[in-house]
Amino acid sequence: MAKIAVIGAGSWATALAQVLAPKDNSVCLLARRQDLADIINGGENSRYLPGISLHPNISADTDMEKVLNGAEAVVFGVPSHCFREMLVKSLPYINPKSTVVNVAKGLEESTLLRLSEVFAEEAGEEALKRYVVLSGPSHAEEVGKNIPTALVAASSEIPAAEYVQDLFMTGSFRVYTNQDLVGVELGGALKNIIALGTGIADGLEFGDNTKAAMMTRGLAEITRLGLSMGASFLTFSGLAGVGDLIVTCTSMHSRNRRCGIEIGKGKSLEEAVESVKMVVEGVRTTRGAWHLAKRQGIEMPITEQIYQVLFESQSPRVGVMNLMGRGKKLELEEIAFSKVSCTVLE
Ligand SMILES: NC(=O)C1=CN([C@@H]2O[C@H](COP(=O)(O)OP(=O)(O)OC[C@H]3O[C@@H](n4cnc5c(N)ncnc54)[C@H](OP(=O)(O)O)[C@@H]3O)[C@@H](O)[C@H]2O)C=CC1
């Protein structure tokens, strides 16, 4: 039986443990608090994934050394804002040969780095060869119930991605591989901004037309930023791109969408985040992407308006009016004929 360590004991960490455990893996979750570890060891993570009986191969502990000791793979299931801190604390106990899987979807706000870049800074460039991002349309509430789900394991090194594909793949959890780490990371992080936006539109009681428009034009601006940072055009039409955008913008499981709905209904950002009770990654990512767009010289009008609503007290309704009142545009030219995408598609 292989041992797998999971850093974090929230909803996604627990659901992924539930995927790994029946495959003859002993899965140990690192909780911050003893009370949560005790709850999980009781057989159900009632705080983060209620109603799911946990597999007996799953346990939880607050002792990092104990959790990481002898682990063949380490899955980071904590929010982006604490990834560096948890990584630095973990590194002394991680076997240099272990594969590191990160499932967080966000950027480091203070540096605007992707999380693989944070990993490389702390663990070294060589260690990136065993670093894999697992992303795609997947809510913990459904994965916990073995509802069919497809994801993508991305790494600059295909053998590492294939290892993670084998590690996680089950009859209800299908994993593809992709070598475009940049595109997969950006797709997963940036769709949360658009989910906040579609949530806001729902909270304002706009219709399906508005939501479809926001998703489509949201994907256009995600793609534009991604191409400027070296991502592959095609990744954005895959599971980590449009796939994740669809699930996050349409599902009531989405924390980002639910937060947006509350803002659209008139709650403050703080009240809306508080009401969700779990991490709402899109809030920090909006600020990060806003700065990234400026740095890259890329137009991201939806991100700009969501930034204004979240951080500059702009009314959501004015944000929608600003988007609708923009100058006339060609739909596709900016992406299809951009220098970068032509290079990628050649
Ligand atoms: N939930 C989902 O369906 C999916 C989530 N993701 C991504 O996975 C990541 C985790 O999300 P999710 O599981 O939903 O989050 P949750 O809010 O459910 O759980 C967060 C976990 O991280 C811990 N944590 C929070 N802040 C800190 C900190 N400062 N230092 C150390 N540990 C901390 C929490 O501990 P404590 O309980 O002590 O606060 C908890 O164990 C996010 O990046 C999210 O985008 C990706 C795909 C699906």
Ligand SMILES: O=C(CO)COP(=O)(O)O
């Ligand atoms: O990334 C996710 C689904 O793929 C989770 O999105 P939320 O954080 O909005 O729930």
